[in-house]
Amino acid sequence: MxxxxxxxxxxxxxxxxxxxxxxxxxxxxxQLPNIFLRWLSYIPAAVLAALLAPALFLPEGKFALVGNPYLLAAIPTSLIAIRTRSIALTILCGMAAMVLLNYI
Known part of the structure; x- marks a missing residue:
């Protein structure tokens, strides 16, 4: 056995x-062709979008744009991520946004 x-x-x-x-x-x-390398460069963004979209837009299994704290927290978090390109600041901003939205 x-x-x-x-x-x-x-x-x-x-x-x-x-x-x-x-x-x-x-x-x-x-040496891989440049077109293949360019195609591969989109995979991380596509995977991230596929992981985040259901959590942001379907928080309880139903489509929700209004009153959705996850989507509201994602807005400033995305802006910080784009502006600073810092993972640590992005995570801190997201956590702070969720704490603030849960407190309100």
Whole structure:
């Protein structure tokens, strides 16, 4: 029984590791086309938008623009992020905005 569990764990580790390692090894020695590199540069912003949009616009599973504290807190937080480009200030601003909105 213990051997089967060990084999399952090793198999899962291999299945998790290989898809991450293979592209790095295979593509590390090649020069990717500029259009592909430009396309890859949009992925972080797209992932961030995909993670934030449901939390901001669907706070309780329903679309809410008015009276939505998450959306209201996101406005000054976004402005601070754009203006300062500081992760620490952005996080502090977001936390302060949420505390203020919950206090009101």
């Amino acid at each position: 213990d051997r089967q569990i060990l084999l399952v764990i090793l198999g899962m580790a291999l299945v998790t590791y290989l898809p991450r390692m293979l592209p790095l090894v295979l593509l590390s020695r090649t």
